[in-house]
Amino acid sequence: MLNIMATAQLRNPTEGHAFFDRTKARGKTSNEAMRLLKRRLSDIVFRTMLADAARQMTTGPGGQQGDDSDSSAAGSQPHTSSSDKPLPGPATTHPRTALPAAS
Numbered sequence: 001m002l003n004i005m006a007t008a009q010l011r012n013p014t015e016g017h018a019f020f021d022r023t024k025a026r027g028k029t030s031n032e033a034m035r036l037l038k039r040r041l042s043d044i045v046f047r048t049m050l051a052d053a054a055r056q057m058t059t060g061p062g063g064q065q066g067d068d069s070d071s072s073a074a075g076s077q078p079h080t081s082s083s084d085k086p087l088p089g090p091a092t093t094h095p096r097t098a099l100p101a102a103s
Contacts, residue, residue, distance in 0.1 A: 002038045002045075009037065016041065 009016025016037055023033040 002041055005041050006034060006037045009041070 006016065010020060019040060020033050020037050023036050024030065028036065
């Protein structure tokens with residue numbers, strides 16, 4: 001993967017391409033400059049992975065880390081609003097007037 005990343009850097013005017021050119025200007029061969037570019041890219045990928053891991057470990061409320069009551073969106077004791085309370089009882093029906101029998 002680092003080889004593909006380095007090759008893509010060399011095809012476009014990127015910071016990686018400038019690094020490659022500076023390395024060659026210091027007298028390194030193309031293979032040495034490519035190796036140094038891959039090393040630089042691997043360092044960037046590693047730092048990015050560390051930053052992502054650190055960000056996941058410090059999730060705030062609503063996150064997935066731990067079994068903390070603060071992590072729950074509803075909290076440990078959710079409150080019921082008046083619209084969520086059950087009705088007081090079954091509805092009563094009123095008897096209907098019987099219809100006269102057809103003749």
